[in-house]
Amino acid sequence: MQYTVSIAFSPLDQLIDIAKAAEELGFDNIALPDSIFYFEKQSVDYPYTADGKRMFDENSPWVDPLILAGTLGAVTSTLRFYTNVMKLGSRNPLLLARQVGSVANLTNNRFGFGVGIGWAPEEFEWCGVPYAKRGKRVDEMIEVIKLVLGGGMVEFHGEFYDFDRLQMSPAPSKPVPFYVGGHTDVALKRAARVGDGWTSAMMTCDQLTETIAELRKLLAANGRADDPFEYQAVCIDKFGVDGHRDLVAAGVTDYIGIPWVFDGLPFDAPVDKKIDSMKRFADTYIHSGWQDA
Template sequence: MQLGLHALGIGAGARRAVIDAVAVAAESCGFATLWSGEHVVMVDRTSSRYPYSADGRIAVPAAADWLDPLIGLSFAAAATSTIRVATGVLLLPEHNPIVVAKQAASLDVLSGGRLTLGVGVGWSREEFDALGVPFARRTARTEEYVAAMRTLWRSDVASFTGDFVRFSSIRVNPKPCGATIPIIFGGNSDSALRRAATLGDGWYGFNLDGVPEVADRLDFLAAQGRDLAELRIAVALRNPAPGDVAELASLGVDELVIVDSPPDDPGSATEWVSALADRWLSA
């Protein structure tokens, strides 16, 4: 099982010097993937419930710096040569899928095929309202956008007709390094797992309570009729312990993602990453 690091894009992790230092150290220490999430908009007061905490509130302060993940990860990719980069997750229905397809392919090409595109449907109604995107039917919009982007990546001249996006005989270049870009679906709900099973190349379970919840979610995922060996499974636990690693590996998890905040001082980043590697990679 591999180890990922979800530490870039927010707060200190949004600073160029910290991104460079963390990315270089993570690659040197043997981490498999650098993850970065997204919110285009944050609000001081929200009536929307955050689905990944017990109290329904996101821990990130509304005033914190939060980079666009594709831009932030492009700097991480430029500082490294082998470690993968992944959005965890990009809120796809908030974006134009043609633009995302081009941006993602551009990052994939510039990184030498190292991008994994993690996508989610979003949870903040206030964010959708600010962007002028309907909150209703965001799941259907996400699924259609995924189909449209894959069409753009595989076809030299692409056409697509759906409820939310339509285009005819267009060229969008560059193409990804491979046949496509892996798309994994975030979310821990039954509906999110169904999307991962039916449409995804993998699943990113975020802030799960522990190994028992991972096992439960994987059982549900397998019950959807998809061979789990065909999917890349990445999980982040709320309170992980090194003893969880062997159990997660036995369940078929491909990557344990450590969620943490880097130090403000980029000079301390190497030591910080090395300490994480000593704790987790030894496990």
């Protein structure tokens, strides 16, 4: 199982130190969250909390994840980065293809593109994109981005996007993996159809077990049963080595966590305290050899 540090809600001036420490301590990845802006009035429920309220406010720190991936890639050499997840629906696929290709090249293929749709009408409409048909539009966006990143002269004529022959150079030297987020049936079908992996929000181990089993059925139905596929999980009820053994048994391949939160520290704790938590986490899960037992 891989281990990924989420840097959600950390002050921006800590992120370089966290990434350097993560690489030194043997973590595999950094998960990069995405939010464009905070809107004061919320028109629909936030889908990942029980009460529908957002777990962040107008002062929560965010940075564009693609810019951050390039920045952190410049101060590391082996650590990988992936968006977790970037909300595609309010963005333009050709501009995203240019950005994703640039990050992949500048990090020497140490970047994975975690994608979702987006949940808030405000983000769509205030960025000039209709909220209606968002799922179909994102499906087409993924197709466009993959096409352009594949290199060479390409064209596309779809329901939402239409362009004649164009080329973006240089194309990444390896395919950029796409990790699809979401818990709905439609999202799981999308992951099985076009993804190189699936990423969860906060779930229990039982929920992960059930979802991963369903994804495996969907992959088989798409003729992809033997394809490499990542299961990236944020689990809320399994801790300690025994808990992580249960997650491996459930099929999880990549554990996403915030080590300092597990130690009871706030998101804005001093960076030296966070690194201490990362060391304890690494000693327990990465260096202990439990996966070889």
